[in-house]
Amino acid sequence: MSQKLMLILNPHAGHRESRVRLFELVDLFSSHDCTVTVCPTQKKSDASRFVTEMAKDFDVILCCGGDGTLNEVVTGLMPMKHKPDVGYIPAGTTNDMAATLHLPRSLLKAAEVILRGNIRQHDIGTFHDGYFVHVAAFGAFTDIPYVTPQHVKIALGPLAYVLEGIRRLPELRHHHMVVEHDGQRLEEDFIFGAVTNSISMGGIKNPMPGNVRLDDGLFEVLLVRNPTTPHQLRKTLTDLSRRKYDNENVMFFQTAAVSFIPDQPVPWTKDGEDGGLRLETSIQNLPRSIRFLGGKPTDKT
Numbered sequence: 001m002s003q004k005l006m007l008i009l010n011p012h013a014g015h016r017e018s019r020v021r022l023f024e025l026v027d028l029f030s031s032h033d034c035t036v037t038v039c040p041t042q043k044k045s046d047a048s049r050f051v052t053e054m055a056k057d058f059d060v061i062l063c064c065g066g067d068g069t070l071n072e073v074v075t076g077l078m079p080m081k082h083k084p085d086v087g088y089i090p091a092g093t094t095n096d097m098a099a100t101l102h103l104p105r106s107l108l109k110a111a112e113v114i115l116r117g118n119i120r121q122h123d124i125g126t127f128h129d130g131y132f133v134h135v136a137a138f139g140a141f142t143d144i145p146y147v148t149p150q151h152v153k154i155a156l157g158p159l160a161y162v163l164e165g166i167r168r169l170p171e172l173r174h175h176h177m178v179v180e181h182d183g184q185r186l187e188e189d190f191i192f193g194a195v196t197n198s199i200s201m202g203g204i205k206n207p208m209p210g211n212v213r214l215d216d217g218l219f220e221v222l223l224v225r226n227p228t229t230p231h232q233l234r235k236t237l238t239d240l241s242r243r244k245y246d247n248e249n250v251m252f253f254q255t256a257a258v259s260f261i262p263d264q265p266v267p268w269t270k271d272g273e274d275g276g277l278r279l280e281t282s283i284q285n286l287p288r289s290i291r292f293l294g295g296k297p298t299d300k301t
Contacts, residue, residue, distance in 0.1 A: 002033045003059040005087075008047050008073060009040045010065030013091040021107045025064070025089070028111050036062075041069065051076025060085050060293065062114070064107065066092020067134065071271040074124060074290055075131050087114035087293040096134055096272070100198045100214065103294055114294040121215035123197050124289040128281065132270040133290075134198035136283060138260070139175060139191050139224070172233070174226035177262035181221070181255040189226035195219045195258060195283050217287035218254045225249040256285045 007026070011019045026036045037058070039050045047069050055061055055077060061084050063073045070088055077083045089110045090098035097103075101120060103110045125132045174189040197219055199212055212220060227233040227249050239247040259282040260266070268275035 002035065004057065005029055005034050005036045005060045005062055006050070006054060006058040006084075007036050007038045007062040007064060008050055008069070009038060010047070010069040010091065011040050013065040013069060024108060025111055028108060029062075029115070032115055041065070041072075045072060047072035048076035052079075055080065055084055056082075058084050060087055062087045062089060064089040064091050066090070067097050067271045068092070068273045070097055071131070071133055071273065074133050078124065078131050078286075078289065083290065085119070085291045085293050087111075089114070096198050100134060101292055101294055110294065116294070118294060120292040120294070121288040122290045122292055123215055123217060123219075124286045125195065125197065125219065126282075126284045126286065127268075127270050127275065128278070130270070131286075132195075132275075134271060135194055135196045136268060136270045136275060136281075137192070137194040137196075138266045138268045138278075138281075139193055175262050175264075175266050177260055177266070179223065179258065179260055181253070181258040186223075186251075188223075190223055191226050192222070192224040193260065194222045196222070197285075215288050217256050217285050219256070219258070219283070219285055221251075221253050221255060221258055223251040225251070258283050 007029075009019075009022065022038070026038065029036050037054075039046075039054075041047050041050075047063070047065070051061060051073055061073060061077070063070050063086060069092070070086075073086065077086070088097055088101060088103065089107050090103055090105060091107060098105065098110070103113055122133070125136060127136050172191060174191045176189050177187070179186040179188070179190075179193075197212070197214055224236065225248075227236050232249060236247055236249045239250065259280070260278075261280050265277040265279045266281075267277050268281065
């Protein structure tokens with residue numbers, strides 16, 4: 001059946017391979033009886049604008065870029081009553097969503113997977129006046145994805161984030177806050193927190209990938225308490241790197257909604273991009289909001 005596809009392309013993402021492969025991508029979809037309209041982004045929020053203005057005229061929205069571009073596409077789609085399916089062609093540096101959706105890193109191979117037509121339902125999270133697709137986080141090292149120079153990320157890939165994190169250990173600080181979920185109230189000093197619906201964060205595997213379902217209406221929440229001694233800090237970081245979560249400073253739980261109330265504004269990131277300085281953040285799961293094409297059909301990851 002002939003379909004109308006809108007290909008939103010970020011020509012500056014990752015290795016910029018998307019610009020080189022553009023003709024091949026269009027030719028591949030055209031050979032499958034698809035009509036492709038290419039919309040290259042030039043500045044922040046272009047992808048959301050394209051979706052808001054034109055998505056209703058298309059059967060599928062293809063996103064070729066990084067996780068930040070995908071966030072913009074989803075943000076534009078969320079207010080729509082009848083949303084087109086989304087095909088993600090990963091062209092960023094770490095591409096956490098590509099790992100979550102079991103998509104190849106090759107642009108053309110990812111496009112071929114999309115053409116198979118498998119549907120994967122995906123929960124979306126609210127974040128202030130916007131949304132996140134796979135992670136919202138605060139605290140230690142969460143700004144690394146968007147402050148690390150692009151040429152360093154291209155050269156080193158996920159290792160760039162690890163090296164930058166080690167370099168900034170002396171800057172480690174904690175945030176005193178109240179965390180509320182499912183009738184429970186925690187008041188602690190935390191150095192890190194992440195609300196996720198993904199098997200990968202910054203190129204690093206999710207703490208509990210075997211328990212993650214992308215469409216179950218639940219987030220996976222990881223909180224790291226502030227260690228009181230240098231020894232505890234070293235042990236906590238070592239345990240996290242080895243995926244050992246019986247550490248007394250590590251908390252992990254699943255929930256559909258969670259609120260964070262700090263005693264002073266805290267910087268957040270969402271899907272690897274700057275999420276702003278926030279005094280209070282309430283996050284809610286919106287189950288099965290987006291249908292992704294590609295990868296395995298919805299199942300436990």
